[in-house]
Amino acid sequence: SQQGEEDPQALSIQEGENATMNCSYKTSINNLQWYRQNSGRGLVHLILIRSNEREKHSGRLRVTLDTSKKSSSLLITASRAADTASYFCAVPSSNTGKLIFGQGTTLQVKP
Amino acid sequence: NAGVTQTPKFQVLKTGQSMTLQCAQDMNHEYMSWYRQDPGMGLRLIHYSVGAGITDQGEVPNGYNVSRSTTEDFPLRLLSAAPSQTSVYFCASSPRGGYGDTIYFGEGSWLTVV
Numbered sequence: 001s002q003q004g005e006e007d008p009q010a011l012s013i014q015e016g017e018n019a020t021m022n023c024s025y026k027t028s029i030n031n032l033q034w035y036r037q038n039s040g041r042g043l044v045h046l047i048l049i050r051s052n053e054r055e056k057h058s059g060r061l062r063v064t065l066d067t068s069k070k071s072s073s074l075l076i077t078a079s080r081a082a083d084t085a086s087y088f089c090a091v092p093s094s095n096t097g098k099l100i101f102g103q104g105t106t107l108q109v110k111p
Numbered sequence: 112n113a114g115v116t117q118t119p120k121f122q123v124l125k126t127g128q129s130m131t132l133q134c135a136q137d138m139n140h141e142y143m144s145w146y147r148q149d150p151g152m153g154l155r156l157i158h159y160s161v162g163a164g165i166t167d168q169g170e171v172p173n174g175y176n177v178s179r180s181t182t183e184d185f186p187l188r189l190l191s192a193a194p195s196q197t198s199v200y201f202c203a204s205s206p207r208g209g210y211g212d213t214i215y216f217g218e219g220s221w222l223t224v225v
Contacts (some may be wrong), residue, residue, distance in 0.1 A: 040219070045214065101146075102153055103153040
């Protein structure tokens with residue numbers, strides 16, 4: 001399976017701390033995406049990083065991509081209680097180009 | 112812009128019943144898809160469509176039918192509901208469905224089959 005796998009499965013931190021989530025995948029990709037899902041809601045796109053990019057920023061989010069290690073990380077700086085959600089990485093299938101999602105990291109930010 | 116709209120939000124079915132989950136998007140996206148989300152399984156692709164009149168199977172298509180008569184609508188039909196189909200269902204769309212496309216999700220439909 002080319003499915004992205006997130007690590008850790010669950011993460012609990014205090015407000016103001018940084019949260020780091022990792023994603024590993026198995027085959028070559030040309031981009032990787034991160035999505036966020038609040039409890040009881042649909043997924044929302046956060047950021048896309050292409051294979052020729054090593055790092056990308058969006059507000060308090062920083063995404064890195066290491067194609068040699070087939071891994072990506074999502075860093076949320078200065079976390080807030082409102083960041084409590086599940087975070088998913090997604091990679092395109094080499095066969096169909098359709099996005100394949102990992103199982104997600106559940107982040108809890110305590111006020 | 113409403114984005115992707117799914118109905119119903121919640122549904123309880125008896126084993127063997129049939130039903131249709133409705134999905135509509137107003138972004139003129141060519142690509143639409145249905146996922147199911149189960150604990151510990153992530154999101155799994157059920158069916159997808161790359162345009163009106165074209166549908167294809169995803170990872171877990173058995174027990175589900177789809178059709179795409181218009182660009183806007185992509186209903187998912189459960190033919191004979193089974194308890195294994197208890198899940199949260201998400202409809203999604205994207206401009207083209209190819210590499211690098213951002214996917215826009217609906218709010219989900221919680222289905223319980225008893």
